[in-house]
Amino acid sequence: MNRRSWLKFSLAALASPGAALARTQPAPRLEDVLEPLRAKHGLPALAGAIVRKGQIVAASAVGARLLNSDRKVTVNDRFHLGSDTKAMTATLGGMAVEAGKLRWDSTIGDVLGAKVTGIDPKLAAVTLEQLLSHTGGIPSDTDEILNLYFTGDAFKSDLPTQRLRLLNAWKNHAPATKPGAEFHYANLGYVIAGAMIETALGVSWEELMINRIFTPLRLSTAGIGPQATTGKYDAPIGYQIGDDGAATPVPWAAPADVPPALGPAGAAHMSVVDFASWAGWNAGGGKRGPALVKPETLERIHRAHVSTGKLANPRPGTPQEGEYALGWGLVKFDWTPTAVLTHNGSNSMNFAKILVDRDKDLGVVVLTNFPEKQAEAAASEAQETLYKRYSS
Known part of the structure; x- marks a missing residue:
């Protein structure tokens, strides 16, 4: 697999304002x-964390x-989050709405029409909320869209x-x-939403x-783009899988991530501990602080906006059906009492992989520096096991 097939979505998918989530010493046998x-799955590294209350x-x-x-690897090593970045983009959208710079029903034409002229009228009428819920009518990455991402201009000019x-x-x-x-899961829709947010703010x-x-949130390891510093093996290195099944490490710079303009759709990285902090902030409804957005705004981001429909041939670890909020899937697993x-x-x-159970004020995150079925199978099993162990 190469970066042109960079994101195949699957629905699996602070004590006081300004303070980070409290951290305890790692559980001694989580590695078991x-x-x-x-x-079992031949992964280079696997990391997991649980945040509760x-x-x-x-x-x-x-x-x-x-x-x-x-x-x-260590718990402070940076892993790539891919499309788990989308929930952060949706949160930025909520900030722009609260600031009065955007509305959830602001349209592409309203915000970007002066910068990009001649937009098809029906496309121009698509709203911010529709883009963030993947209901804007923009298709999932087609060959035509992938060709737009990976052109000779993909690394020219500012983002x-x-x-x-x-x-x-x-x-x-x-x-x-x-x-x-x-x-229709649309990375391009999130790129456009990101453009609306940055233009408005x-x-x-x-x-x-x-x-x-x-x-x-004091996510001290967080960054954007490839997780390893160029010239150093200071983070878990991602791998490409060839047609022959061979795994090749891709350590640095542009080849180690998607074109940077796609950041709003999925380019953040951070440690498993910081990722758990993000999960915990969401699990608490944003009420423990810091006050990134009002609780009612976060509730709107977390609320189901559309059914994903029933998938005829879901990938391993992917439920056949669920709902989508804004940057989050909502799924009732066999092993969860309600949708998470x-x-x-x-x-x-x-x-x-990230899971947030708001009813239990619980978050479970799992990360690996390997792609495809091996990674998903291991991460799905780890997430289920950890949820069962820590949710009661």
Whole structure:
């Protein structure tokens, strides 16, 4: 698999304002769950963490930053989140709405029409909320859309301009289905939503992520783009899987992630502990602080907006049906008493999984630096096991 198939979504998918989630020492035997799964599925590394009532009650990372190496991972190592970034983009959208710079029903044409002229009228009428719920009628990544991402211009100019370039290239396409009616998982829709947010607030999506989410939540390991520093093996390295099944490490720079303009759709990275902090903030409804958005705004972000429909041939670990909120799936698993917030993320080289049970004020996150079925199978089993162990 290469980066052109970078994201195949599957629905699996603070004590006081300004304070980080409280952290405890990692549970001593959490690795007894993770290590057998890592070995069974041939993963380089596997990390997991549980947050309950604002406290990280267990966190561990097993394996190595590279396959068959002695570069051991730690709970502070950065992993790529892929599309689990989408919930953060939706939260930035909520901030723009609360600031009076956008409305949930602000349209592409309202916000971006002066910068990108000649947008198809039906596409121009698609709203921010429809983009964030994947109901804007923009299709899932087609060959035509992938060709827009991976062009010779993909690394030219600043990133807000790059996102406008993508909209300009797509502007003659009317929505494939009636906006607001059907679910079609659309990375391009999130790129356009990111462009709307940064245009309305006058600050790039990247700056907003750092200043409005990473910093207030004290996610000290969080960043955007490839997780390893160029020239260093200071994080778990992602892998590409060839047609022959061979795994090739992709350590640094542009080849190690999707084109950077796609950031709003999935380009954040952070440690498993910081990822659990993000899960815990959501599990508490944002009421423990910091006050990124009002609880009622977060409730709207978490609320189901559309049924995903029934999937005829779901991928391993993917439920046949569920609902989608804004950057979150809502799924009732066989092993959860009610529907929970959940999402998977992958840039085709790494795999991330998050679950948030708001009723129990509980979050479970699992991360690995490997893609595809092996990664999803291990992460799904780990998440189920950890949820069962810590939810009672």
